[in-house]
Amino acid sequence: MTSTTPTAGGILAAAGALQDPTRQTFTRAEVAYLMRLAYDSGRTATYLEDVAELHATWARHPIHRPTAEQRYEQRLTEMGGRDVAYRGGPVDWETGRPVRHLGAVA
Template sequence: MSHSTTPTAGGVLAAAAALQDPTRETYTREQVAYLMRLAYDSGRTATHLADVARIHCASVDSGWTRQTYEQRVAEEMAEMDHVARAVAAREGRTYRVHPGGPVDWETGQPVRHLEVAA
């Protein structure tokens, strides 16, 4: 992979091959950054495609076009909250609304004291 984190067709193929290599156990910072960029771009693409699909469907469902952006976001947030509550119930956990701010990657718990990474 190159030093850039901007995805290229060859870089995507190289990343896919590296991820499928059963002998590979560690990745360089550069490779992790590249893979994170691919995941980010993939998510952005999915979001844009969902938006395009909604616009396309607006011609069929005129009620959707009357919704404001804030109403659509509120609906999506309510749906995510519903799913989070269902997952917590299924796992036998108490559901708590996240207070905002940074979260520990491993535990999902809020980070109280931020330290500067070396």
């Protein structure tokens, strides 16, 4: 093992070496690899704990977040100073009204 970057095969080999009752000593490279695995495992656990705490906070304190359609409608209203309902699809840049294609449907 020349690299300490974890790979699937390296993780399996490390798990097998740790469970082998006849193996008492490890090389410097093997110790470095095991330390990297422990470090990465701790970072992953901390990250997941932080994400879980964030989601729990959002669940305890729900904040109304506007949908994309509501944000577009608000922007169109602010730009034109008029009440324009956005119903999706392309919008004319000059008028802010929906573009209607009157072509034949295939």
